[in-house]
Structure formats: structure tokens, C-alpha cells
Amino acid sequence: MSGYTFAEKALARAAGVSSARAGDILDVRPDLMFSHDNSAAIRRIFLEMGAKKIARPDRIAITFDHAVPAPTTKHAQNHAEIREWVKEQGIAHLFEVGRGICHQVISEEVLILPGETILGADSHSTHFGWLGAFGAGVGRTEMAALWATGELWMRVPDSMRIALTGTLTPGVTAKDVSLRILGNYGVEGGIYASVEFAGDTISTLSLDQRAVLPNMMAEFGAKNAYLPPDKAVFDYLDARRTRDYTPLYPDPDAVYAHDYTIDVSQLEPQIALPNQPDNVVNLSEALGEPIQQAFIGTCTNGRLEDIQAAAEVLRGHKVRCRLVVIPASSEVYLAATRAGYIETLIEAGAAIATPGCGPCMGNHLGVPAPNEATISSANRNFKGRMGTPDAPVYLASPYVVAASAVAGKIADPREVLPLSR
């Protein structure tokens, strides 16, 4: 009998059964369930179900991040409704306006650990694969059911393996790897699958970099994504955690529906052209395209290393187009301030905003006008994603976004700075 994939092991654990196989349907009890500004809508479905008390309030987290600080009265009312609900239900984890984006904040607070299962009412819940957890997104009705019962049915997905080999060259990042995966196999390439990364590249990536890969597998159609946790992950978690854990690893003879290998050592910076994240080319093919706005932030690329990358590129330069920088969390913001990166960015002409999603999905804090092109460090560039269908969005790494802000057109960071990394 063949070995088990990560997904098979993780969901068996979460369902409290001894083993499971792809295709099995299990009742899963997640270790953490989270939502964000959509929690008021979830509350209304919960009440429609006739439920009264949240089943496991100690395992529920809510983050204000999608529209913070509230840009309109309507948003403020939405937030107020959620605050009231959190108090009434005794929900254990509420992260207020300014704390940051759900995926980043939950990672920093270490509310989820390797081998555990986390379900979020957000499509980028694949994010938590960075630390070896099973993370998947669910709909609002499903989150209401999770609040009501503490469990949800899950089909154990087939798995695919992506082995990354080699070391990235300076100025090339996990974002470029993610974009290349989308470029190679398309936005349906990972549909329904557990995307399980392997290979010697992973241990060479910083933790900030690692999070980009599972985060962007949402664009790949994946159910969840997974990176095998190593000592760097354990050290980070051990300094912060409050409970024990047992990491899970796929068996060496696990069966994968697809098995891909990508050598990253020759990879150049990548860019997704408008309007689909798999519309990916080498950066060299898009150089010189004019842009009106650059945006560095989001759950994909708003961490300390991303802001450091921007500061390295921008030091001593002035931007030639609008540059909006939004740290993914208050912890990132503080560290970036203390390291002097924020000062560098402001001197270069950047506008810094409160940690949160910012203009990522077109709510506020930097939405483009029709026909204005944006280059963004986010994960999605579907038509209308940033608020208007006529504003094209390019996706790239923070290095590329910062270099493009300096040039006022799409530019190669490797020409702007002598890269140390």
C-alpha cells in the first residue's frame, strides 16, 4: 500500500480518524476558524440557521482588515456590528483596525501550528501552508455552520507535488517562482488539489518568502498548499506559541496526481500582465510599459522583507509615479520603522497607509482611475479587481514594483541597485 500525502494525514488528524485517502469525505474539526470584515454577513446566516451560541468561541478569530480604518459610515456600522457580536459570543481572538491582514496576523500570533487545520472565510487561507498547516478557504454559509457546530465536511483532495530545486539569484524571489508556476500550468493547474511543495530550494527561503508560495496557490485553484516545516519554522514558532504540536510530512512513497520539478536557479524576475494571474512573462518582455501607480503590500508581499526590498531599491531615489506602501501588519510596520525602511520610503515619495488590505480588492487607499495602470505586489489582477474594470493591473515582486515606481514605467530592479541578496 502506498504512503500518505500531507493532505491525507492532516485531514485524518483533524477528523479524529486513524487514516484517510483522497476522495474520502470527513467531518473535520479545525483548530482555528477565522473570518474578517465579512463576519457581519456570516452572523446573519448563523442567526438564520437558528443557532444561538458559537460552538467553540476559543477557536474563532476575526480580523478587521478589508476596509480599515472604516472608509464610510456603512463600513463603520459593519465593524460595529461585528464588535458587538464578538463581545456577546465571547469570541477569543479579535484583531482591531490597524493590527493587519488576517493571514499575516494569525501567523504572527501563532494561532495555528504545523500539522493543524485552519479554515477561513477567505480564499487565500491556503497561506498557512508556509508553516506546514492545512489551510483552506470556505464560503460564508460554511463559516456560519462552523460557528454553529465547530465542524465541517471536507473531501480529502488529490495531491500534486511541486519540487523546487536550486537557489534563486539576487533580485528574484518566491513571488517570481509563484508567477512562473501559474504561467507554466495555468490558473486551473492546481484545481481542487493539495499542492505539496518539496525540494532543496525551500530551506534557502526566508520565512517571509515562504509564505508567498502557498498564498498564491489560491490563484492556482488549489484547496490547500503545503511546505515541509524545518528548523527555521520551529524556531519562529517556539518563540511565540502557547501549545504543543506535531508536524506532519508526506510519506516518501505517497501517490501524487502530478509531480512537477522546477529549477529556480535560472529564473528571471516574472510579471503577470493584465487581466489574469497566469498571464505571466519574463519581466524583460514588459519593460518600459508606462504605469501611473505602484502598490506594495497585501498578504502576499507586505512583510518586512518586502518592505526592505522596496527600501533597498528606493534609497536615494525619487518616485516618478504614485507609490502606496501598506505593511501587512502592525508588527511589520513597527519593525520596518525601527529599521529605517519607512523613513527611506517616505523620503523617496511613498504614501504609507494603515496595515490592512488597502486597495488590493478595490475598496480604498489607492484605487486607480479608469485607464490608469497599476503595478502591484498583490496576488490577483482580474478585470476590475482594484475597483474599475478599465484599470489594468500588473503583478510582480516588491523589487520590481519599487524599481518601476522609480522609473515611472515597468523596470528591472537589477539595474537600479547592486543587490546584496
Add this chain to the structure above:
Amino acid sequence: MTIHRCWVYGDHINTDVIFPGKYTYTLKTPEEIAAHALEDLDPTFAAQVQPGDVIVAGKNWGCGSSREQAVTALRYAGVPMIIAASFSRIYFRNCINQGVLPIVCPELNVLLQTGDMLEIDTDSGQIAVHGQRFSIPKLSPSVQAILDAGGLVPMLQKRFGKV
């Protein structure tokens, strides 16, 4: 055993053509929502669909956005089940949670044409068409229980004593 008329479609039909995104926040009543089902895929569907008709589609039915209306629009139009070679992950879940039976059957959409009739026996798990038989994959008891209740909200309403 029940007899159903089929609407047959191809591969990779996405939720935008099943229920256009521009209506997701403006249309509220079942009649309004059903009137736009499959609008950008098959303009004849909404006008001619009869309660009991089923969809027979190819691979990856329902890919794209997670909007639940892509299932409810069909449910409101009277479609009790959707047969496809495969479903996108979220669409499959939405079907179960909205009480619409998703049947994975890889061979069917190439055998059939819109207007053909098929027999479905959910008790014995069989589909009969043109003298051939296909089996309906069994769902786990917990998932079947959601369908039997009519969806996730009604199931939990029962559990929490609301109905």
C-alpha cells in the same frame, strides 16, 4: 426512478456565465435570480427550462468565482441535480450546501444532446440513458444528510430547532 430532460454543455463552464457577477448584489428574489441562469452561456435556457430538467456538463463545471448564486439560480429554475464530468471544488460544495445533487459522471455529456431524456434512480444509484447504465458515485452519509435536508441552512435549522 425519475425521468429528466437534459441541457448539455461542454468543459470549463465558469460561474460568470452561469450567473453573471453584475447581478450578485442587485437581484434578490428567486424569480429574478432564476431569470438570469446561464444567461451568457445559453440564452434559451432561462426561458425554456422546466422544473425537473437537469444539466449535463463536461469537465470543471462551475470554475471561477465562489458565488453561491451560480447554484441557486439553477435551483430556483427547478434543476434538482447537475451531472458533470467533474466539478470545480467550491461549486461542488455549494451544490451540496444548497441542496442540489452533484453527480460526477465522466461519460455522459458526450453521449447526450440537449433535449434528450434520461432516467435517474437515486435509490439504486443508477442513471439509464440510450439503453446504457451508469452508476452514481455514493456520497458519504454526512454529505448525503445535508442534501436530504435540502441544504446546509435547513439542516442546521432542524438541528437548532428553528423548524
